[in-house]
Amino acid sequence: xxxxxxxxxxxxxxxxxxxxxxxxxxxxxxxxxxxxxxxxxxxxxxxxxxxxxxxxxxxxxxxxxxxxxxxxxxxxxxxxxxxxxxxxxxxxxxxxxxxxxxxxxxxxxxxxxxxxxxxxxxxxxxxxxxxxxxxxxxxxxxxxxxxxxxxxxxxxxxxxxxxxxx
Amino acid sequence: xxxxxxxxxxxxxxxxxxxxxxxxxxxxxxxxxxxxxxxxxxxxxxxxxxxxxxxxxxxxxxxxxxxxxxxxxxxxxxxxxxxxxxxxxxxxxxxxxxxxxxxxxxxxxxxxxxxxxxxxxxxxxxxxxxxxxxxxxxxxxxxxxxxxxxxxxxxxxxxxxxxxxxxxxxxxxxxxxxxxxxxxxxxxxxxxxxxxxxxxx
Numbered sequence: 001x002x003x004x005x006x007x008x009x010x011x012x013x014x015x016x017x018x019x020x021x022x023x024x025x026x027x028x029x030x031x032x033x034x035x036x037x038x039x040x041x042x043x044x045x046x047x048x049x050x051x052x053x054x055x056x057x058x059x060x061x062x063x064x065x066x067x068x069x070x071x072x073x074x075x076x077x078x079x080x081x082x083x084x085x086x087x088x089x090x091x092x093x094x095x096x097x098x099x100x101x102x103x104x105x106x107x108x109x110x111x112x113x114x115x116x117x118x119x120x121x122x123x124x125x126x127x128x129x130x131x132x133x134x135x136x137x138x139x140x141x142x143x144x145x146x147x148x149x150x151x152x153x154x155x156x157x158x159x160x161x162x163x164x165x166x
Numbered sequence: 167x168x169x170x171x172x173x174x175x176x177x178x179x180x181x182x183x184x185x186x187x188x189x190x191x192x193x194x195x196x197x198x199x200x201x202x203x204x205x206x207x208x209x210x211x212x213x214x215x216x217x218x219x220x221x222x223x224x225x226x227x228x229x230x231x232x233x234x235x236x237x238x239x240x241x242x243x244x245x246x247x248x249x250x251x252x253x254x255x256x257x258x259x260x261x262x263x264x265x266x267x268x269x270x271x272x273x274x275x276x277x278x279x280x281x282x283x284x285x286x287x288x289x290x291x292x293x294x295x296x297x298x299x300x301x302x303x304x305x306x307x308x309x310x311x312x313x314x315x316x317x318x319x320x321x322x323x324x325x326x327x328x329x330x331x332x333x334x335x336x337x338x339x340x341x342x343x344x345x346x347x348x349x350x351x352x353x354x355x356x357x358x359x360x361x362x363x364x365x366x367x
Contacts (some may be wrong), residue, residue, distance in 0.1 A: 023176075049267050062267070069266035069273055072362055073355070110172050120365035123270070128169065129176040142269030143366050156169055 028071040045070045064140045113162035209257040216250040300333045
């Protein structure tokens with residue numbers, strides 16, 4: 001089936017952001033299947049909204065908003081059934097991350113500690129790790145700058161406690 | 167170990183997302199089966215069925231002269247368009263719930279507000295319809311207009327205190343059922359959104 005111009009444009013734009021979407025999924029889903037499901041959910045939401053994207057915000061901001069929104073409001077207990085054939089599912093296989101120096105015990109501990117945070121805190125941590133400024137975080141999450149700083153300070157304390165208790 | 171030390175390893179995560187062909191758009195074109203999709207289908211079905219029922223009723227009322235004297239028929243002429251309007255707003259609500267554009271907190275606030283106001287609208291409409299029916303029934307019984315609602319004679323044989331108890335029971339059942347229906351369709355979703363908003367404060 002021939003793709004429309006919009007589809008081609010969407011695919012081209014999304015190419016640079018696959019890893020970003022993957023990181024969001026990795027933060028909120030714990031196993032390979034859940035990561036795949038969430039990845040697909042986010043892509044579907046992005047595609048549904050793409051026609052309305054007018055460039056008022058940066059593409060990455062728009063993408064973060066939809067990705068985090070989808071991840072947070074995801075019904076994890078009610079797993080969705082997606083009507084796709086096995087062949088089509090193969091097209092969207094997401095390989096697990098390769099070992100890239102994450103084996104260090106401390107890093108593993110920190111990742112484990114992040115998993116203990118609540119969902120909103122996880123999104124703040126993720127944006128922080130992505131080197132987003134507080135202004136950008138505010139634009140994406142809608143949480144006030146001052147509130148974000150307080151939350152970030154609390155999160156760091158929490159993580160310190162979690163890792164020290166190990 | 168501090169969070170800042172994790173930044174470099176976080177940014178060095180590399181995943182071969184291009185290892186397989188990644189046909190995004192063909193995946194997005196597949197219909198998803200979700201609770202919201204079921205509700206959407208139900209609302210669309212009602213939006214077709216209810217106006218058809220209204221037309222059928224209008225035609226039948228024109229053909230069968232006895233129907234013109236039935237209070238329930240005239241109530242149906244009020245209730246059916248109102249229910250159609252309700253399902254139209256329900257469909258709009260579901261489409262809005264699927265819209266994830268905007269800052270995360272704002273989107274959640276908007277969804278919570280819409281869910282609550284939609285539920286209130288439904289409750290007020292159905293409660294008003296139920297109370298109207300109860301008042302109309304009692305009015306007809308008191309004024310001996312037994313021909314306007316079929317089966318009203320049977321209700322008349324019940325003593326007034328017991329009748330009032332039955333009316334109260336009907337309103338109570340409606341309250342319980344409407345709460346149950348809302349929780350069944352939207353409750354879990356609303357609870358999750360409220361929890362997330364609390365975490366954002």
